[in-house]
Amino acid sequence: MAKERFDHIAIEKSAQEKWEALDIYATDLTDSEKESYYLLFEFPYPSGDLHIGHWFAFALTDIFARFKRMQGKNIFFPMGFDSFGLPAENAAIKNGADPAVWTEANMERMRAQVRTMGTSVDWSKEVVTSSPEYYKWTQWLFSKLYDHGLTYRKEAAVKWCPKDQTVLANEQVIDGRCERCDSEVEEKFLTQWFMGITKYAERLLTDLDPLPWREEIKDAQRAWIGKSEGAKLSFRVLFADDQKNEWRDEEGNPAQVAVFTTRPDTTFGATYVVLAPEHPWVAGALEHGTDVFSNEEEVRAYIQETSKKTERERLENKEKTGVKLEGVRAVNPATKEEIPVYIADYVLASYGTGAVMAVPAHDERDYAFAKRFNLPVTPVIDPVTGDEQEDPLHKGKIVAVVEHEGRVLSIHWKPELGGRLLVGGTVEEDEDPAVTAAREITEETGYTDLELVERAEEMVHHGYFAFSKNQATLAHTTLLHFRLNSDACDEQKLEDNEKGKFEVEWVTVEEAEREIHDDQHLYALARFMKPGAYVGDGLLRNSGQFDGRDNREAMSEIVDFVGGERVTNYRLRDWLVSRQRYWGCPIPVVYDPEGAVHLIPSEHLPWTLPTDVDFSPSAESPLATSKELKERVERIFGEGWTPEYDTLDTFVDSSWYFLRYLDANDENDFSDQSLLKKWLPVNRYSGGSEHTTMHLLYSRFFHKALYDLALVPTPEPFEERFNRGLILGTDGQKMSKRWGNIVNPDEMVQKFGSDAVRMYLAFIGPYNEPGSYPWKLDGAVAMRKFLDRVFQLSEKVADEAMTESERVSLAKAIKKITGDTERFKFNTAISGHMVLVRELENADVVSKEAYLALVSLMAPFAPHLAEHLWERMGGEGSVHTASWPEEIAVEEDTVVIGVQVNGKRRGEISLAKGASEEKAMEAAKADETIGRLLHEGVLDKVVYVPGRILNLVIT
C-alpha cells in the first residue's frame, strides 16, 4: 500500500506565509549581541526567467544562511539585481521596449520565483543597479576616483562592427566576431575612459597570498595580472648617413630606443632590434621627413597593413612578418656592435616598451624571425646538464648525431650500462673533437663514409659521477652533426672489447627522443634535428668579461654593465570602462566649450539617463541622440557645454553592490561607515567560476581604491570565496535556448516540491568545488521519496525519552552534518540525514526529542517541510529561529576496528573503548583468519592505534 505523502503545495504556502508574518529574515544590522555573518552570492542579471542554475546559486547558498542563523549568528543574506546591461537594450532595438520597463517587469517575475524557492533573503535591503538611487552613488564613487587620478581619459582602440556600423562592448565580441551578425570585428580609435587598475597590480597580487581561496582561483588571477620582472635597456640608434645623424627625439636626446626584456643576461646575444609597427619612435622618424628610412614606402605600407589587420588575423598568422628599417642601425649596449632594426607585428605596442632586443639563440619567437630573415644567431648560454659535482675532474667529450636516410644512429647499451644513447666519446689531449667523433663512430659501428655537417659552437657542461673510476667529473661536451653518405663498413676497425656490449640501431628522431634519457644527448639531438632556441639556463659564452659565469647569477651585473635599470612589467592593462551604450550608468562628466572635462557636481547627481533616445546601432552611444540631455547640460552649465555620451561598463556597478546592501536606502551616502566596519569583509562569497578574473578582480581593485580613500575599512572585500559548479541539461550539454535543453524549475517545484528540488541540487556533488552536473529527473524523484520517509516517520513519534541508540545515532549525525554544512559539503551532509533517518526507522517508536532534532537538522535543507513538521510536533515559533542541535558526547562502550596483517586488512575485531594492546592482540588471535596467519609466520611488530587500527607485521 502506498504510504502517505505530504502535500507540498499546502505546506509550502503555509510556511512561506508564516515566515512573512513573523518577518524572521530581516536582519538587524546594528545588532551587537550576536556575531555578524555576511553571506553573499552573486546577484543576477534580470534576464526574465529563473532557470535551474539560479536555484543552484541562490537556494544552496540559502542552506548555509539558514544553518548560520540557527547557529545563533546574525546572518546577513541580501539579494539584488545587476540590472544594467545589453539584453535590455537589444530588446529595445528589437521590439521597441523601454529598457527600464522591460527590466522592471523581469525583476518582478524573478522576485516571485525566488520566493517559491523558500530562500531566507532579506528583501528589505534589495539593491537594483539601474535605479537612480543606486547609480547616483556609482557616479559619486566614480567622481571620487577621478579626483584621485584613478579614472582618466585616453585614446584607445574599441571594437567596431563594420556591418552594423556600431561600437561593440567587449562582451559582444565572441572569438573576434560580432555577436549579432558574425562579421569580423575591427579596431577603431576613440577617446575612452579608463580606471587605473594597473597601479594596484602589485597589491592585487601580494594580497592574494594569505586569502584562503582555492589555488586555482588565485592562480587564475595571478596569470591575469601577469607579473614579469626584467630590465629596461637603451639601444642607441645610428643612421647610415652621417649627415642625418642630427636627428634627436622629442626631448632633444640622441636617438635611442628602450626595450624591455626578462632576460638581460642574454644581451650579448641580441643580434637585432624589433619595434612594434605602432611604436611612437617609428611614427616620429617618419614625421621627421628627411628620409630617415631609405625604404620608407615599404615601411609605411607594412604599418598600414598591420593596422588594418584584426587582432584575430595577427594571431592567426603564425608565420613571422616584418620590415627592416633601412638606413638605421642600433648599437648593442653589451657588444657595442651595430645591429639591424626591424618593425614586426609580433611585437606588441601595448606591452613593455613596445620594443624588444631579439636574442634568436635563446627565444623561440626571435629564432623564428631570424630564420625567416636570415639574421645571425649567436648563442650566449651553454646548457648545463647532469648533477653538480664537487671538485670534478674536467674532461673533453663529444656527442655526435649521425644521420642517414632520415634516421639517426643510436647505441643501445645493455640496460645495466645505461640504455639508449647517441655516439659519445672522450677527446684525447690536443685532439680536434671532430676527429675524436669520427674515430668513435668508426670504432663503435664500423661506418667510415662520414661527412661533418655542423659543429655546434656551444658546449654542454655535464656533471656526473664516474663510478668506474670513482671520480666526480664535469664533461665539456662538443656537439657534432655527421651525415653518413654510404653504409660502407670496415669491420676491422671495430674495437674488439666493445663487441657484444651494445647494439647499433638506426632510429627515427621521435624514437630517439622517447628512449634516450640523458639530457646531454637529448640536447644534442634537438640541437641538430629540431633546431630552435635554447631557453634554459647555463654558463655564459660570447659574453666578454662574463664568460663562464652562471647566467642567473650574473644577470644584474650585466644590467649594470649595459646601463639598464631593473623594472617590473604586468600583463594587466588599465580597465576600459567606457561603453557606447544606452542601458548603463551615465558617466558623470560634462565638457566645457574648450572640451575640458568637468565632473558633474554632486548636487546634480544622480545624473539620469535621458529617455528620448534612438536605439538603432550607430557609431556613438544612443545618448548622443537625446535632445533632453543636450538641453539639460546647457541649462545647468551654460551654452557650448556638451554632455558625455558614454556609459559605464556594468562591472563598475557590480564592483561595490555588496557595500550598498548594508545601507541600501541611504539617500545621503553610498553606505554607512559604522556598518561597513561591523560587517566587512564579506565572510563568504559564492559565485560562478566565469567571474574569477573579471568581476572578482575588478571588485578587489575597486575596494582597494576605496580603502585608500578611507571609504571602506578593509583592504580586501571578501574573506572566503567559493566557485560553484554548473548544472547541465539532461543531455549533458550546457543549458541554452539554442539546444532547447533548459530545465524549467517551476514545473519540478510543482511536481516534487521546492524542498525536493533544492535538496537534489545540494546532493548532486560537493558545493565547495566547481563541477558540471547533468540534470537527472530521477534524482529529484529520489529526493522526494526521502522527504516522504521523513514525513512518514512522524507517525512513529511518541512522547518518550530518547533511547541510547537514538543518542548514538544523533550524535554521529549532528557531528557530520554540522561539519559538512560548514564546509559547503551539502552532499555528504545529506547522506548524514539519510543514515540518521534509516536508523530511526529501524526502531518501533521514535522519541519526540530525537525527531525534533532531526527536523532541526533538516531545516536548512528542506525549509518548508521542516517548518510543517516542527509545527506538527508542537515546536515553538519557527524552526528557522530555533537553535541548531548541539553536539552530543556519547560514550560508546565498544568499537570495531580493522586488523591488518602487513598493511592489508584481514579482519576486524570488536573491543572495549580504549582497550589495551594486550586485549586487542587477544581478540585478534581469536579471529580465525588472523590466528591462522599468526601461526604461519613470526610476529615481528605490532602497531596498535586505539580506536583505529591494529596492524601486525609478520615475517
Next chain:
RNA sequence: GCUGGAGUGGUGAAAUGGUAGACACGCUUGCCUUAGGAGCAGGUCCCUUCGGGGGUGGAGGUUCGAGUCCUCUCUCCAGCACCA
C-alpha cells in the same frame, strides 16, 4: 607551449596517512498488489577451488600502513598564451 586542478564502480560521488567505494542513481532477484514516477526484503568493483586473493590512470619510492605524501609518466578539465 606555460600555469593550475583533477583522474576511484555503469553514473553522481565518499574516505584527519589507519576496514576503499559511505550516501544515492541505474541495473537486478524475490515478495506484495487500490498497476504507482508506488511499497517491502535482498544483490550489484573484479577473480575464486568459497579458504580466500586482487583492486583507486601507469611505473617507482617513503611508511608498520598510501586513493591520500614524494619522483617520473599518461590522460582529461580550466585559465593564460607572439606578454619579450
